[in-house]
Amino acid sequence: MSKVIKGGTVVAADRTYEADILIEGERIAAIGQNLSGDTVIDASDAYIMPGGIDPHTHLEMPFMGTTAAETWESGTFAALSGGTTMVVDFVIPGPDGMLAALEEWEGRATRQASSDYSYHMAVTDWSEQIFHDMGKVVDHGINTFKHFMAYKGSLMVNDDEMFASFQRCAALGALPLVHAENGDIVAALQQKYIDAGIPGPEAHAYSRPPEVEGEATNRAIMIADAAGVPVYIVHVSCEQSHEAIRRARQKGMRVFGEPLIQHLTLDESEYQNPDWMHAARRVMSPPFRDKNHQDSLWAGLAAGSLQVVATDHAAFTSEQKTLGLDDFRKIPNGTGGLEDRMPVLWTRGVETGRLTMNEFVAVTSTNIARILNIYPQKGAILPGSDADLVVWDPKLSKTISAGNQKSIIDYNVFEGIRVNGMPRYTLSRGDVVWSHGQNDQPQPGRGKFVKRRPFPAVNQALSKWKEITAPRAVTRSAEHMPIGV
Ligand SMILES: NC(=O)NCCC(=O)O
Numbered sequence: 001m002s003k004v005i006k007g008g009t010v011v012a013a014d015r016t017y018e019a020d021i022l023i024e025g026e027r028i029a030a031i032g033q034n035l036s037g038d039t040v041i042d043a044s045d046a047y048i049m050p051g052g053i054d055p056h057t058h059l060e061m062p063f064m065g066t067t068a069a070e071t072w073e074s075g076t077f078a079a080l081s082g083g084t085t086m087v088v089d090f091v092i093p094g095p096d097g098m099l100a101a102l103e104e105w106e107g108r109a110t111r112q113a114s115s116d117y118s119y120h121m122a123v124t125d126w127s128e129q130i131f132h133d134m135g136k137v138v139d140h141g142i143n144t145f146k147h148f149m150a151y152k153g154s155l156m157v158n159d160d161e162m163f164a165s166f167q168r169c170a171a172l173g174a175l176p177l178v179h180a181e182n183g184d185i186v187a188a189l190q191q192k193y194i195d196a197g198i199p200g201p202e203a204h205a206y207s208r209p210p211e212v213e214g215e216a217t218n219r220a221i222m223i224a225d226a227a228g229v230p231v232y233i234v235h236v237s238c239e240q241s242h243e244a245i246r247r248a249r250q251k252g253m254r255v256f257g258e259p260l261i262q263h264l265t266l267d268e269s270e271y272q273n274p275d276w277m278h279a280a281r282r283v284m285s286p287p288f289r290d291k292n293h294q295d296s297l298w299a300g301l302a303a304g305s306l307q308v309v310a311t312d313h314a315a316f317t318s319e320q321k322t323l324g325l326d327d328f329r330k331i332p333n334g335t336g337g338l339e340d341r342m343p344v345l346w347t348r349g350v351e352t353g354r355l356t357m358n359e360f361v362a363v364t365s366t367n368i369a370r371i372l373n374i375y376p377q378k379g380a381i382l383p384g385s386d387a388d389l390v391v392w393d394p395k396l397s398k399t400i401s402a403g404n405q406k407s408i409i410d411y412n413v414f415e416g417i418r419v420n421g422m423p424r425y426t427l428s429r430g431d432v433v434w435s436h437g438q439n440d441q442p443q444p445g446r447g448k449f450v451k452r453r454p455f456p457a458v459n460q461a462l463s464k465w466k467e468i469t470a471p472r473a474v475t476r477s478a479e480h481m482p483i484g485v
């Protein structure tokens, strides 16, 4: 049974054009005029775009003494309803190590996911075991390793551990990812505000100023350069971090930066709200910043110094947030956004002229598909690509509300925001998995794991250059050596 999407305008990262799209099985079979198929999907007055890829989620993540409430079932369904057809989640190893954690994540994802998915593996320590396990993780089809420079005493790694892991990534053809905040300074500032008698969520933001993020971003970039590996900085929230990335890219370093839809649109005033719960629900790391930082992030997306918009979807219920009622350090860090990323970015980005439609596609899908080495299977509208597509209707609108969201948590940090532009249909590998106005249900278990091969090109280029420019002993003949010493 073939399908044809008819009457729409194809919007890709590089161009916009009128065409029909023929789908056979799970893939795009042809793109052209007057195509026919067994089933017709109406895209009149709509745009056809590659499905979104959210490279930063934490579904059912054990964290800060609790577990993120969003399940793989609710989270991937929320993603599809908002136009995101693939998520990349972080596997966080426990005491039993990387491979056991991978098995745990697989158990949850394979049973529940209705969208396609992949994983990043976290490196939270360093040992010979981890060195070997990283090779097995790459063989499994995971080419990215995450490093936390914050969360001292739990997930944080030190510079020597990070350098060792980055070198291992270089050898394996893998890409290191970094949560860049100086964890030592954060811990000291947290203590300072507790001692000063400020236990509320506003102190979460005070203890994580932009400087701690800028310093760590710069340090991560320099460590990556020393190790001869590209690096990807997650949740870039401020000008200091963006500046470090921009500077490095100008020098020819392969550095990527990922702002979140939350940091682009919500600001630090949220933490001053007199309602404790309102502020606590917005506690995430890094925290929301002021308008100047937001302008910097938007500019970076347009200029290409920042490449990807993600969500860092780590959704905790209001009840879970009360774990930090007396001490902001215990409020589980994280907010949601999977369902709203594309509509909010369209509304605040494309509708305001901050982004073109093609840039929207680039930062929600195509750029990350390239960075993760899954392009053009994902992130593209090309014959042979997976038919992960969104029929995007710019006239559909809604007011975001926890009352009608797919996410299972009891609030939404974008509550009350009016969005224009939503999926009329979302297709995942050729299946229509979301239709606006129909009460579609999730289809747990239909999502597939997407294998990601190592990156030969960039890592080889970097290691070749490192080899050519490596320090070498100077060969000196006897006549140039001191005599009789
Ligand atoms: N971002 C956040 O606050 N929570 C999720 C874990 C992380 O990415 O740091």
Ligand SMILES: [Zn+2]
Pocket (backbone or CB within 6 Å): 179, 234, 235, 285, 286
């Ligand atoms: Zn993080």
Ligand SMILES: [Zn+2]
Pocket (backbone or CB within 6 Å): 056, 057, 058, 312, 314
């Ligand atoms: Zn995260």
